[in-house]
Amino acid sequence: MTAKKLTDSVYFLPGATNIGIISCFSSTKKTNEVYLVDTGMSASDAKVILEELKSLFPKEKGGYSIKAIISTHSHADHCGGNKYIIEKTKCDLLATKKESGSIQNPFLQAAVIWGGNPIPEITGPYYEAEPTMPTKIIDAAVKITLDNSSEISFFPLPGHYFEMTGVLYENSKKEKVLFAGDAVFGREHILKYWIPFLYDVKEFKQTLDALLTVEADWFVPSHGNAITRIDETVEMNKIAILSTEFCILHILRNQDLPFEEIVKQVADLNNITLKTAQFALISSTLRSYLTYLAKDNKISYYIKDNRLYWHRKERS
Incomplete structure (x- = not known):
């Protein structure tokens, strides 16, 4: 995987689950401070992420320091690399209140799917990430202002799971990138998986409508390509x-x-x-x-x- 640049300070690392990389050079600390959006499914994914960060931010250009992981939601393919990265970097972990419970107690994912004590086929790494403890609860009222006057905010995207959040980045040039989690699935993905996992159908449909109100230069679904227009992809999800x-x-x-x-x-x-x-x-x-x-x-x-x-x- 090689990171793709979306703006001067924002990248995404394409994969089975796309990873968001938001960076800002700190003039006081003389390093590139990084916020990750999700971490993939496993420690193997986490290692790939850290290697890519070394490539993006070499030591001669200040290197990097991970400020925080932002978990869009608690499914294992989105937070499976949390533990490895936190142990290596001691970074913070940000999540919404309802998703926080499942991140701390990953067995809940399989229990929700099965409706009871789950069978072995749905208790492997794909369904249960290593448990980690969020250090800060986020919601739509939380804003993070970076040293370069860019801002990270959070956009509620429920439906696919309990309290999924989108991550909206805006820089001083008014360029915007929305990391949309599983609120919308890329065209190739939805065509392959025509019945994607949903917890609340009504909220998912409302979230699709809400995405149409977001103004951004780039939209990054967790599964699919980064796109500059979201209306066609939303329409395909609605059809499904x-x-x-x-x-x-x-x-x-x-x-x-x-x-x-x-x-x-x-x-x-x-x-x-x-x-x-x-x-x-x-x-x-x-x-x-x-x-x-x-x-x-x-x-x-x-x-x-x-x-x-x-x-x-x-x-x-």
Whole structure:
């Protein structure tokens, strides 16, 4: 991985999870102070990040000092490198209040997906990062002013997970970069993973609308390419969400069904061959869709013969 420059002081390191690098040369400390946005999945990712920082900020140009890691949210592929970097650099760790709990207690991610004590297939490094302790809680009211008068602020982006945050950088030239976490998925990613993991469908849709109000020169999703326009990518994400909504309503058009039959038919209609871990992820997401559709008064549910059935209220 090689970092790509977006502005004079901002880079992103492309990978399975894109990493944000925000820098500012400190005239008092004579070094480049760095804020990282996420750290990838593992210590291996963390090592790549540190090597890239050495390349970007060689000793003859002041080197670098990591001020803080900003975790957009607590999924393992975003905070899996936290522990290694914190142990090596003693930097701060910034996260929102609700995401902080899962960063400290990574087993919660698999527990949320499974709805109980999880099976082994969803308890590996992809689902459970090494635990770390955030040193500062951030929200939309927090601003960080850098020595060069640039500013880092935080933009609430809930839906994909509990309290995900976007990281918005603005320099003195009014150039802006938004690191959007998993609030929107790049085109190639959403086409490959048409049913991405979602915790709250309604909030995810509201977040997509909120992204359209953000003025920035660059938008960096955690999965996908950095882009200068976000409207087309947002539209593609909206189509994917509506597609799954319509898929569920279509399945329930003539008959009431229990949950696992809905999972099977959604997978079949989308040509997905489910393995164990993917079954758990898509099942968790489809439960979120069913909750959303029930709250939107489009479907209901009832118990019959000790099974929970889902019913479409208006049938074609």
